[in-house]
Amino acid sequence: MSNFEATSISLDEIRSTAREMYDGGWRLVTQTAVDRGDKRFELLYHYDKDLVEKHFRVSFTQGTIVPSISDIYFAALLVENENRDLFGLEYDGLVLDFNRSFYLEEAGDPMTAPFCKISTFTKPKVEV
Amino acid sequence: MKFDLKKWIRTGSLKSPWVLHFDCGSCNGCDIETLACLTPVHDVERFGIINVGNPKHADVLLVSGTVNHRNKVVLKNLYDQMAHPKAVIALGACGLNGGIFHDAYNVVGGVDKVIPVDVYVPGCPPKPEAIIDAVVVALGKLKGMLENEDAPGAGEKQADAERDKAANA
């Protein structure tokens, strides 16, 4: 079995944790969004310092607005835009917002995000 | 002897075809093999094949990788900017039909879903020898197009017909 351990935090603690980690000299590795089905999402924050990893887990339901940490960690900018595109997550306070066209051509509503299990996503017809 | 400009251009594009390479969502495997063709071991420049950056100078378009919803426009633009007659080569399993990514959500499919393809090169990735061979086969097709070119507008007509066929398929 794995020795993966993630500390569960609430939505309000995302920014305070990020600030704490930033001041403590930790590096943001990335965020991971996981669709747990049944409109529940998990967001994992991975930090690293001198090759030691630390993980935080936030759970919420679809439609919840997640506070962005891209003004604390500029590196979070790409991954938060990616999660917006692929999971239909909503972020508050993104420093650069691609408005759901970061990867995908046609910006759709969150229900059609390709990674959502309940999605109605179908391949758009090719028009040339 | 009278100087024949048309003939001169024809022999030029057959004896020294200029190739435009476009990476269209490939994993880099085919791209680095295409670049490897240019380097000393394989050295396609000895055949007069040159990799150019400008579609208006190119005779052959080498496309690697699957087409997705964003780059299909770029691919179409590059193809339209090339002068007639032109040949298109699809590289690798992804360029043929999407390969391992065929059922991924952002993948349209092979290159032939967007533009007509003349030569298909299988392999993941194809070896440089196969890519050089594909360019040689494409030259045979170019020659055929040049020979039919004497009828006014034949090249464009043929290409348009091919494009319609590909779009309807």
Next chain:
Amino acid sequence: MTRSIIPFGPQHPVLPEPLHLKLALEDETVVEAVPALGYVHRGLEGLATRRDYSQMVYVVERVCGICSCIHAMCYCNCIEKLMSIEVPRRAQFLRVIWSELHRAHSHLLWLGLFADSFGFESLFMALWRVRERVMDINEATAGNRVIVSTNIIGGVRRDLSREQMNSILKDIAIMEKELKNLYDTMMNDYSVKKRTVGKGVLSKEQAHALGAAGPTLRGSGWAQDARQLAYEAFDELNFAPVVETDGDCYSRTKVRFREVFQSFDLVRQAIGKIPEGELAAKVKGNPEGEITFRVEQPRGELFYYVRCDGSNFPERVRIRTPTFANIPPLLAILPGAQLADVPVITLTIDPCISCTER
């Protein structure tokens, strides 16, 4: 002063891949850079729900053709850790040999493209001529020049015979000799220095705060290399991270060139210490649980998060590639640069767009 927007890419002679940057300029100086991605996005992570966990190895190999072996190695490690599979020692050494050969060919490829980006075409040709020897080794040992596909869950698919190892050692000795000359040429050349020294400086603090990885981080003075985590056989091999302190394009180039020699040294050590034994352990059942794993790719630290629920299909495979981490530092160092230096600076993070977008 009026601003103008210059599009850089997606089809650009310097870049082999479609990266698009929107550059806001005042005169010739860049004041802002905004990336526009998505030209290579295939939706590869989404395939995890449609390919079972052993088929996924072939999919992750094709995240990026240049470092395919290392992607597969990282993914296999995740699954092996989840299923508590003991990988045979010989297989671990073989994985190190192939992954270090991949690093060497990737760095040589980059060095060549970099030389080409400032118009030093003969150096490009010379470096790629050396690189072809690595490709020949790959073809001779694995059957494919680029995607060697040697990793499977539980071990490796192919073995190296003593003769093959001896011929690898012979080739490495030749390449080292050739590269020694090229190293002196490239690193002491007036025109190379003119284009790289003091250009695109990323300070030590910036590099860490922006989450840079790999040679971009080490070029700014941080001695962080994921190989220090001693995965596979790295616990038995001696090496120290290559570090340069200036943080400019020249430092990053130097880090990569020195890492080529380091990779050859690691291959030599691995061939010297490889034990006899099995190639792969037996795999039974399905993985369950979640795990993260990190390995060092040519471009930097590669991070995988895999979550499995005990079924045939992984629930989530998240891939954080090094270029994804290196784009924010790029956006930070571009402002203030001259337009003519943009291709050079962009290339020094070794952008791999198919990795970034997956």
